[in-house]
Amino acid sequence: MNGDIYDAIVVGTGISGGWAAKELCEKGLKTLVLERGRDVEHIKDYDDMIPNWELPHRGRITNEDRKISPVQSGVYNYNERSKKYFVNDTDNPYIQIKPFEWARGYQVGGRSLIWGRQCYRRSYLDFEANAKDGFGVDWPIRYRDIEPWYDYIESFVGIAGSAEGLPHLPDSKFQPPMPMNCVEEEVAKRIKGKFADGRMIIHGRTANYTEEKGPGRGKCQHKGSCGAGHACSFGAYFSSNSATLPAASSTGNMTLRPYSMVQEIYYDKEKKRATGVRVVDTKTMKQYDFFAKIIFLNASTLNTTAILLNSKSDVFPDGLGNSSGQLGHNLMDMPYGMGARGIFEGFEDKFTFGIRPTGIFVPRFRNINKDTARKDYVRGFTYQGAAGRGRGGSSGFGREFKEDLKKPADHWSMSITAWAEHLPYYENRMFLHDEKKDKYGMPVICVDCEFKENETAMVNDMMNSAAEILEAGGLKNVETYNRNKIPGSCIHETGTARMGKDPRTSVLNGWNQMHDVPNVFITDGSAMCSSGTTPGPSITYMALTARAVDYAVKELNRRNI
């Protein structure tokens, strides 16, 4: 087993690793797919069909959970059923130089089992932003470069949404959208044309299928499990487990090896190529070496960069492919959690049935052209939200109290919450601790990241603009909020091995290929030059992955790598 040679190695099985595996295998490469955690087999290993009352704590988080996993237990969809898809913080420590919530899922499928599923293409604005305002380095690609790859992957992913024809929010290849409820529809109608800056309410775009996608990938049954972080036995949302890994496996070219933590990439200074990886088996603690012609790193933003920083040699004393000194820097997340809520008078005889795994969306309306330019900040934000009607309150006790527990709330309510861009700052970074190691012998990651002036400057506008939208839509008792989320909690961590045109200031070129080591490709969040304004970065990682594999295999066949 030691010293096995493959055509390609993929490190990580999350949303981008799954795509790398699928594309490489379908192009005929014998591919070793390494995952540090256990295997999770689609449907067979899920427990979403167990009724809640059969769980010992009916979903609640225990004191023991909080003790073992103080960070993971604070993630929005961590609960008694989903916790098996989150890491144990005690066994997987990291150091927060500044508060940073790092959600992690170490198993086959990675965080594609617990992701938020929202999918929005980045637009021309996102790819031009760094060049225009000077933050970060210019993206080496433009929207037209990635557009055909969005088209390519989206037809396989399956995204419910509505075509709107907005240049700053390009349409995906859509399945029919999840319907708006009556209040959302009414509010959307009322605000239409009311704002000079074009604010509008559209359907959320989500990788939950409204049409069948093939074997093991059924339509959404609206049972609410994905929103709670549970895998779906109907296969009704896109994950590596339900979609890309089975596709990769069906080619006969994939060797999937769970419990395989990559700690180092080997480099041959004569050939100027990476040769393979050093793996620690997380079950047996034994070390293995595997070799390949090309390596795709998809271990998630911070872990991919940690592997590179830990791969030191004479040529690269500061980490593999780090001649620019940028590795670990320019870490971004997205500030979110500012918004407004209100109540709606009307539709008191109406309810919703079934649980919808998405909501409504307000596309960006700041800094999209001269008329919408702001003086106080660059870039912008979008909103996600929903209207709903739950149960009302009940007072007293006894027979009447019990019956009143069924009473609906007097009114519908609606809220919208902002997700904003986080600028790339050199000082926001991760690095490896000099001495501390985890139990597998890997140096512990330190994270030093914060939101700065531009992010702070948006906060009031995000709250007030939300209130304006709801008020224009006819909502009453509108109030604003700021949930004061710390960096990382959006789970959109990106940067740390950025793309760029210039090898002196970036780690990867426009094909996600390392400037310094041409047979290493990085297509997870670490490749990003900017966070982008819209949430849902995963769809962009997927498109970049398919594009990079196509390029890598062509280069391999041309014998350039």
Place this chain on the structure above:
Amino acid sequence: MDRRSFIIEGGRGLGAISLGIWIANGCKSREASGLNEMFSAETISLINEIGETIIPATDTPGAKAAKVGEYIAVIVQDCYAENEKKEFKDTLEHINEVSNASYGYSFMKCKEKERVQLISKIEEEYEGFKSFKNLIVSAYLSSEIGMTQFFNYSPVPGKYDGCTTVRPW
């Protein structure tokens, strides 16, 4: 109380599948989160009886049938912070203190009418009762009885209707 018999009792509502989860989650045994580590069988009965006064059996079963006491014992022990545990215990004690002061015997010995009077008084006067009552309600509504008999149960709705006149729960 015999620990073993309690485990069997507690196991009835849980079913074989969840037992697998306990093991998978690495609990040493059912006793590790067991019901009688923190609360006696008498206390659990007391919680059930107070629960029944708050949510009585009507055309659907009440809190006692839903075994809110058994569930609450686990939740307070495993999920509550120290100050919340104390508040919960204090509330239970307070209920019996008021009962003793008013009637000369504990809540368990009170007749239904006395129980109603007692809870009325405590709800009005005692701050800690609010969270206690919320826990009873959540224990009832999240139980099998609460979810399938008190509410309409649609584990797999199959569709989303954003504008229906039928109350879904």
